Amino acid sequence: MDDDELVARIAAGDDTALRELFGRHASWLAVRLRSMLPAADVEDVLQETFLAAWRGACGYRPHGACGGWLWGIARRQAALLLRRRGPADQAAAVLSAGQAADPPDLTPGADPAEIALARAELAAAVAALGPDGSPEREVWRLMYEQDRPVAEVAELLGVPPGTVKSRAHRARRLLRAALHVAEGGTR
Amino acid sequence: MNGLRDDGPPDVDLSRVWTSVAAQVWRRRPGWLERTATRLLRSPGLARALLTTPSLLLPWLIASIVVLAAGAAATLNSGQPMVALLAPAVAAAAIAYSYGPGIDPAWELSCSMAVSDRMVLLVRALAVFAVNAAFGLAASAVSAALGSPAHSATAAASGAAAAVTFGWLIPMTAVCGFALAVATLARSANAGAAAGVAAWLITVLSGRVASGHFAAAVTDTVLFLPYLAIGAVCAAVALFATRIPRGTYR
Amino acid sequence: MNVEIADLTRRFGRNQAVAGVDLQAGPGVFGLLGPNGAGKTTLLRMMATVIPPTAGRLRLLDRDPGAYGPRREIRRRLGYLPQNLGYYPGFTVVEFVEYFALLKEMPAARVPAAVAAAVERVDLGGRARAKLRTLSGGMLRRVGIAQAIVNEPELLLLDEPTAGLDPEQRVAFRALLRDLGQRATVVVSTHLVEDVGAACSEVALMDAGKIVFQGTPAELTARGTEQGTGDAPLERGYTAVLAAARS
Numbered sequence: 011m012d013d014d015e016l017v018a019r020i021a022a023g024d025d026t027a028l029r030e031l032f033g034r035h036a037s038w039l040a041v042r043l044r045s046m047l048p049a050a051d052v053e054d055v056l057q058e059t060f061l062a063a064w065r066g067a068c069g070y071r072p073h074g075a076c077g078g079w080l081w082g083i084a085r086r087q088a089a090l091l092l093r094r095r096g097p098a099d100q101a102a103a104v105l106s107a108g109q110a111a112d113p114p115d116l117t118p119g120a121d122p123a124e125i126a127l128a129r130a131e132l133a134a135a136v137a138a139l140g141p142d143g144s145p146e147r148e149v150w151r152l153m154y155e156q157d158r159p160v161a162e163v164a165e166l167l168g169v170p171p172g173t174v175k176s177r178a179h180r181a182r183r184l185l186r187a188a189l190h191v192a193e194g195g196t197r
Numbered sequence: 198m199n200g201l202r203d204d205g206p207p208d209v210d211l212s213r214v215w216t217s218v219a220a221q222v223w224r225r226r227p228g229w230l231e232r233t234a235t236r237l238l239r240s241p242g243l244a245r246a247l248l249t250t251p252s253l254l255l256p257w258l259i260a261s262i263v264v265l266a267a268g269a270a271a272t273l274n275s276g277q278p279m280v281a282l283l284a285p286a287v288a289a290a291a292i293a294y295s296y297g298p299g300i301d302p303a304w305e306l307s308c309s310m311a312v313s314d315r316m317v318l319l320v321r322a323l324a325v326f327a328v329n330a331a332f333g334l335a336a337s338a339v340s341a342a343l344g345s346p347a348h349s350a351t352a353a354a355s356g357a358a359a360a361v362t363f364g365w366l367i368p369m370t371a372v373c374g375f376a377l378a379v380a381t382l383a384r385s386a387n388a389g390a391a392a393g394v395a396a397w398l399i400t401v402l403s404g405r406v407a408s409g410h411f412a413a414a415v416t417d418t419v420l421f422l423p424y425l426a427i428g429a430v431c432a433a434v435a436l437f438a439t440r441i442p443r444g445t446y447r
Numbered sequence: 448m449n450v451e452i453a454d455l456t457r458r459f460g461r462n463q464a465v466a467g468v469d470l471q472a473g474p475g476v477f478g479l480l481g482p483n484g485a486g487k488t489t490l491l492r493m494m495a496t497v498i499p500p501t502a503g504r505l506r507l508l509d510r511d512p513g514a515y516g517p518r519r520e521i522r523r524r525l526g527y528l529p530q531n532l533g534y535y536p537g538f539t540v541v542e543f544v545e546y547f548a549l550l551k552e553m554p555a556a557r558v559p560a561a562v563a564a565a566v567e568r569v570d571l572g573g574r575a576r577a578k579l580r581t582l583s584g585g586m587l588r589r590v591g592i593a594q595a596i597v598n599e600p601e602l603l604l605l606d607e608p609t610a611g612l613d614p615e616q617r618v619a620f621r622a623l624l625r626d627l628g629q630r631a632t633v634v635v636s637t638h639l640v641e642d643v644g645a646a647c648s649e650v651a652l653m654d655a656g657k658i659v660f661q662g663t664p665a666e667l668t669a670r671g672t673e674q675g676t677g678d679a680p681l682e683r684g685y686t687a688v689l690a691a692a693r694s
Contacts, residue, residue: 312550
């Protein structure tokens with residue numbers, strides 16, 4: 011039974027379908043949340059996420075992107091949690107989620123909780139490019155984080171410019187796929 | 198616990214998360230009747246035990262109403278106080294079926310519960326009696342109101358009419374007490390119900406034989422004191438018989 | 448010591464079902480073995496405060512079950528699975544477990560989580576809202592175990608708990624027993640000797656109302672080296688002790 015059918019059955023009040031959905035998705039949701047929040051908060055957010063899924067399943071339109079739907083709920087619940095905690099915790103979350111080298115770019119009026127989440131998502135998506143030192147990671151670091159031109163990157167890495175371009179293309183593709191899950195696209 | 202959920206981050210307990218989700222999804226939300234009973238009895242377990250009494254469940258209640266309504270109709274047609282004659286028998290059967298052994302499949306387990314089986318029996322018996330009395334009174338009042346021209350013609354004093362309309366409550370107490378005593382002694386609800394109905398039948402018939410009309414069993418005020426005495430003795434017997442909870446075997 | 452029994456006797460008419468039993472049990476899993484009619488069920492029923500003893504001393508969870516108040520306190524901390532547990536066919540699994548959680552006077556706020564935990568622990572999470580009349584015998588037995596553990600009892604009494612369970616479920620059940628035995632006193636009455644060997648830290652063997660052996664499963668096995676009959680070592684010890692007691 012695929013995920014869309016499960017959610018349809020949840021909407022009809024079938025609790026075993028919710029249990030099955032939990033079995034399929036709770037682990038990866040927990041892993042992703044864990045990169046942003048401490049363990050106790052992850053448990054709270056997961057609980058609220060699946061309860062919200064139980065209550066809101068009728069609003070789900072089947073489009074094969076159940077994972078994205080769940081992640082959307084999880085993000086909102088995480089934001090709610092951070093908002094409830096108050097400004098001090100939110101600032102801590104922002105600092106811990108971002109990379110130490112980057113200056114915080116809080117535009118006035120921006121929601122610290124949302125920023126913390128966005129940064130954590132980006133960090134997780136970059137991690138999806140591969141381990142530190144892998145070709146795509148290096149290209150990403152040099153071309154996009156440090157904003158160097160293709161020729162310079164090619165020289166630093168000791169590879170032809172064509173290779174740099176194809177690695178950059180692959181990196182963009184991987185990043186798009188990783189971020190798409192976060193935004194509710196196909197898993 | 199199946200292994201579907203042990204591959205998340207090591208410090209996140211996914212089975213605990215699922216348990217908290219399941220607790221909310223599976224929980225039963227009691228209705229207003231149960232909430233009221235909980236407040237009155239100060240015990241959610243006792244309230245739940247009361248509302249799951251077999252003779253207080255909807256099918257039984259509907260059957261009782263049907264029987265008494267038929268009695269009221271028969272009263273209007275025949276002039277015999279059928280409601281007064283039926284109500285005690287209906288109540289006796291209902292009370293017997295509030296007793297555990299024989300009808301409660303989990304009786305042995307109930308005897309080990311903090312909410313004691315005796316407390317449950319007491320609350321159930323009182324509730325069943327009250328409900329049946331209320332039904333009987335309603336049926337009686339309806340038939341009295343609808344048939345009042347006939348009654349006022351035959352019954353000179355309103356006392357006689359009142360005796361027929363309400364006086365059956367006293368024999369009902371006796372019959373219910375008897376049914377419950379037999380049920381607790383024999384450790385069987387069926388035995389209690391049968392005994393109660395049979396005893397009432399015999400009482401009504403012997404009243405007929407003795408004084409010529411069926412209603413003698415309920416209208417003869419001389420009998421009231423003996424009825425109450427029987428009721429009291431039977432209640433004491435039931436109390437004694439439930440002193441030590443007995444199982445369905447040995 | 449959660450269970451202290453001294454010279455306990457129970458008579459039904461002229462029949463002495465339990466004839467002078469001495470027993471002490473603290474936290475851990477305690478096995479009660481013996482043939483049918485040995486008095487195991489009667490002993491368990493007395494420990495579950497279902498019937499009072501005819502003579503002798505019984506102390507449960509440091510309280511005297513003869514008085515109403517302490518008996519109620521014992522029952523709140525007790526879990527009991529009778530040998531023949533009937534079910535309310537129209538109830539669901541969750542409703543059944545919740546009913547007895549309430550009758551054990553658990554605080555109402557804690558009941559939903561405790562019920563969910565108990566149902567998942569016996570691996571019936573996928574049937575939580577199924578009506579009891581749709582369940583198999585083994586599943587019904589597991590529902591019975593769930594109601595017994597729902598209040599996290601300090602004294603857990605199980606009479607033939609593995610009846611109807613398949614071997615895989617029995618293994619899972621024994622693991623559950625060991626887990627529960629860490630904090631509570633678990634008394635398991637069974638005639639399946641292998642259940643005892645795997646899960647129990649101490650074993651008592653009853654025959655004709657008396658305890659004829661008390662010790663570890665290893666000690667019971669040791670008794671069977673020469674005389675006993677049976678396929679497994681523990682079985683041989685069992686039959687050896689019974690034969691010696693009857694001769």
